[in-house]
Amino acid sequence: MQNILVPTNFSPQSHHAFELALQLAHRTGGHITLLHVIDAPKTSGMVTTGGVASGSSLEGVFMVQLLQRTKRRMHELMAEMAGKWPEVAVQDHIATGTVDEAVLEVVRERHIDLIVIGTEEHSPTTHLFAPDSHAERLVRLSPCPVLTVKHPAPEFVMHSIVFASDFSPEADRAVSSLRQLTAAFPEATLYLLDVVTSASEAPAALERIHAFAQRHQLTAYQHEVFSAPQVRTGIPSYAARTHADLVVMLTHAHTGLGHLLHHNLAESVAVRAAAPVLTVHT
Known part of the structure; x- marks a missing residue:
């Protein structure tokens, strides 16, 4: 988790994400690419050097002015944060196109190993009607881990890391990230943590947790089996009750856990949990 990408739209949430990413980079000796995506066709005449492509129209001139204003905002943001974490290298980058495509292109080109993105915290009711967010889509599509951040963390401390899983063999794929953390x-x-929807499932869940820990020679851990009507609400509820500093989950085409087969559970928790959520793609 040393080559970190932080997409920003200059919202408070993206500011929180940048702040947390800097602290992670400080811990790991990493560096950051700060990305802003301008929703514009690639034929708009804009070039990243700030000039106008030959043959461009007035629209191209406008886009260059927008690029210059955006660069100023990014440099102001970088200067603000440099006063707090001057040892962390930050490089700014501006792309055009759709946000999701631009982010994934930067991930591929720069071999990014962690995306830190700000998002609003969705309630269980409003999320039913909310459009699919960039954060949710990146959780689903990104080949590298994605960390979603909703709240300020000017002095981010990590006292508790919650790995939420059903501890099937697939859970083994998160071990590398857990060891890094x-x-x-x-x-x-x-x-x-294993969230069960029936008390009768608890003994088997506890057995899976201990088997997982034994497979990977984990000795310093706490086992937790939490009962809730739904897994997608149980994980954020447990994290809130225990004041978890970070939730870690697996994600893939469906859920990353065996409890829910029709929706991506990690996507849901990533935008519902108040705590930062790190999703690791299988």
């Missing part, structure tokens, strides 16, 4: 935050306690 516990190495970067050795003061944090690792909680292995």
Whole structure:
């Protein structure tokens, strides 16, 4: 988690994401690419050097002016944060096109290993009617881990890392990320959480948790089996009750957990949980 991408639209949430990403980079010795995407066709006449492509129209001139204004805003943001974490290298980048496509292109070109993105916290009711957010789509589509951030974290501390899973063999794919996190935050306690919808499922869930820990020689962990009517609401509820500092989940074409087969559970938790959520793609 050293080559970090932070997409920004200059919203408060993206500011929170940049702030947290800087602190992660400080911990890991990493560096950051700060990305802003301008929703414009690639034929608009804009070039990244700030000039106008030959044969461009007045629309192209307008786009160059927009690019210059955007660069000023990004440099102001970088200067603000440089006063707090001057040792973290930050490079700005402006792209055109759709946000999701531009972000994924930068991930591929720059070999990004973590996206940190700001998003609004959705309630269980409003999320039913909310459009699919950029954060949710990146959780689903990104080949690298995605960390969603909703709230300010000017002094981010990590006392508790919650890995929410059903601890099937697929859960093994998150171990590398868990080891990176516990190495970067050795003061944090690792909680292995399985949310069940029936009390009768608890013994089997506990057995899976201990088997997972034994497979990977995890000794410093806490086991947690939490009962809730739905897994998608149970994970954010548990995180809120325990004041979790970070939730970690697997994601793939469906859920990354065996509890829910029709929707991507990680996407839902990523925008519902108040705590930052790190999703690791299988």
